Amino acid sequence: MGKAKKRAGLARRSREVSREQACTVADLPALESLRDVPTFEDMGADAVQAAAFEAWVADAARRDEQAASEMHLGVVVRLDRGFPLVACVGQTLRAEHAVGFAKAHSDEQVLLPAVGDRVVVRISAGHDMGVIEHVLPRHSxxxxxxxxxxxxxxxxxxxxxxxxxxxxxxxxxxxxxxxxxxxxxxxxxxxxxxxxxxxxxxxxxxxxxxxxxxxxxxxxxxxxxxxxxxxxxxxxxxxxxxxxxxxxxxxxxxxxxxxxxxxxxxxxxxxxxxxxxxxxxxxxxxxxxxxxxxxxxxxxxxxxxxxxxAPGLRSLPLVGHERGLAKMFPEIVEAARACRFNDCTHTHEPGCAVCEGVEEGTIERIRLDEFLSLAREMRVSAQSLDPDIHLG
Ligand SMILES: Nc1nc2c(ncn2[C@@H]2O[C@H](COP(=O)(O)OP(=O)(O)O)[C@@H](O)[C@H]2O)c(=O)[nH]1
Ligand SMILES: [Mg+2]
Ligand SMILES: [Zn+2]
CATH class of the missing domain: 3.40.50.300 (P-loop containing nucleotide triphosphate hydrolases)
Known part of the structure; x- marks a missing residue:
């Protein structure tokens, strides 16, 4: 099938989908943007994901060979108020979550598919809509x-x-x-x-x-x-x-x-x-x-x-992002090891190696100010955090 023809087919399908869900996706320029929507070939899957896909399908085949033959590797390219849009080899389609998808996972927030996720999607003959069966491992x-x-x-x-x-x-x-x-x-x-x-x-x-x-x-x-x-x-x-x-x-x-x-x-x-x-x-x-x-x-x-x-976000709270803080300010974390006091706040203490670094010009003042402000915010957010929450 020619590319133009295929795209026309996709556009038609998408128009049908959006008509069905007119109340939910009507405000989105779905048709226009399908033109820029990445194909599976644009994105692919890494070796870990490809292997996980094969393993998942092999496992499914033991239970139901017919079902396993309908499994495709896809990538979630759009999440809006309608069903996720998933790009697979040769076709892009809307897909719903498998029954019990969220229930099967303890932390639904993390494991429901996000945009960019590589997923196993089931595409059965005669169905316009795919079914997302599984989210493959994320590399980030x-x-x-x-x-x-x-x-x-x-x-x-x-x-x-x-x-x-x-x-x-x-x-x-x-x-x-x-x-x-x-x-x-x-x-x-x-x-x-x-x-x-x-x-x-x-x-x-x-x-x-x-x-x-x-x-x-x-x-x-x-x-x-x-x-x-x-x-x-x-x-x-x-x-x-x-x-x-x-x-x-x-x-x-x-x-x-x-x-x-x-x-x-x-x-x-x-x-x-x-x-x-x-x-x-x-x-x-x-x-x-x-x-x-x-x-x-x-x-x-x-x-x-x-x-x-993504839509503009009103807030980006820092909670347990110590690793990111250390990566952003390595010279400050390094210098802090040489401070005289273990609990040095790097503001006024004698023998503060961080303050010395600022005086000597090896640490930028503007970076220290920001480091202190973000570290303080993280300390406060950690204290107010529900102890049941796992910081992963
Ligand atoms: N002067 C100027 N205005 C811009 C520029 N880029 C975006 N804007 C305006 O900023 C506003 C918000 O832009 P938008 O792209 O919708 O922001 P978004 O919310 O981050 O997606 C719009 O009114 C744009 O016309 C730019 O380079 N220069
Ligand atoms: Mg915008
Ligand atoms: Zn210090």
Whole structure:
């Protein structure tokens, strides 16, 4: 079947699906964006996932050979209010969860499929809808805590290789301190799940040269010389190719940033057309009603990889992310070993090796300030945490 014909078939199927669920997915530009939806071939599966798939099917075949022959390896490319959209070899379809899917797992929040998950999906002849039977092992997962005391975790994306930390420049209400805090916190979260962050400063056209230089210098000092910091303007077409270069073919990046930061506009600039809705019309909230909560993956084309867009998040609490903190501030953690007191707060104590490092210029003041602030937040959140919650 020709590619165009296949796509027309997919579009027709998707239109049927969206008509059936008109009340739930009507507000999504499902047809438009199917064009940018990654195929299975764009994403593939790693060796561990492929082996886990084979093993799962072999096991299923022992119980029911017919059923096992209907199992396909797929990747969840879109989660919206309808059924998950799953890309398999040669076809992309909506799929429901197998009966008892959530019940079979103790921690539904973590094990329900997230966007980017490789899954076993059953496709039976004569059915438009697939059935997600199993989630295959993740090589990474980006989670965030939500809810205060309940400590509920939400997987925002699975199997990602990079996180684009998006922060808008030139906002009148953002102080430099706020900007730095948001960037540092996002980096800690990315590093904590073993994924490389890339800092993407957007809306550079809103700053004059002096302001731009000042912010960029502070951000570079904060994140350290190792970290990539890209300065972009989607309206001026600045830095877009540099962003694309951070997402090579075969890789998958997640875009993270608060609502209004310019994520969707940047994705549209990367795609070269208006695939995603922009502006703060429907995308303001990650908890309230009347908002679009879609998690959408788009393919940047044959010479680049895939990016997952997520709704803007109001908060990114740090809870038990010590590993990420240590990875973000290795020189501070290292110096702290030489402090005279074990419980040194690195603020005023005699014999504080961290403070000495700041004086000698081996530790940036701005990094220490941020480290102390995030470490304090983590201590507080750990105390208020329900003791039953397992920190994984
Ligand atoms: N001046 C300027 N405005 C931008 C730029 N990128 C996005 N915007 C505007 O910022 C607003 C929010 O953008 P959007 O992409 O929807 O942000 P999202 O919530 O992060 O997806 C929209 O009004 C965009 O037009 C840019 O590079 N420069
Ligand atoms: Mg958006
Ligand atoms: Zn100290």
């Amino acid at each position: 997962s980006f989670e965030r805590w939500r809810g205060k005391k309940r400590g509920e975790r939400q997987v925002l994306a699975a199997n990602i290789d990079a996180i684009l930390v998006v922060q808008a420049l030139g906002s009148v209400r953002d102080t430099l301190e706020l900007v730095c805090d948001r960037i540092a916190r996002s980096m800690v979260l990315a590093l904590d799940c073993g994924v490389d962050p890339v800092i993407v400063l957007t809306k550079a056209d809103r700053c004059d040269d002096v302001e731009l230089e000042c912010v960029v210098r502070a951000v570079r000092q904060l994140v350290g010389p190792q970290m990539r910091v890209l300065v972009t303007s989607s309206v001026a077409g600045q830095g877009v190719d540099e962003v694309r270069a951070c997402v090579p073919a075969g890789s998958c990046a997640m875009i993270l940033g608060e609502s209004g930061a310019g994520k969707s506009t940047l994705l549209n600039a990367l795609l070269g057309h208006e695939a995603l809705e922009t502006g703060d019309v429907r995308e303001r909230d990650d908890a309230g009603r009347h908002t679009t909560v879609a998690r959408v993956m788009v393919s940047l084309g044959h010479d680049a990889g895939v990016i997952a867009d």
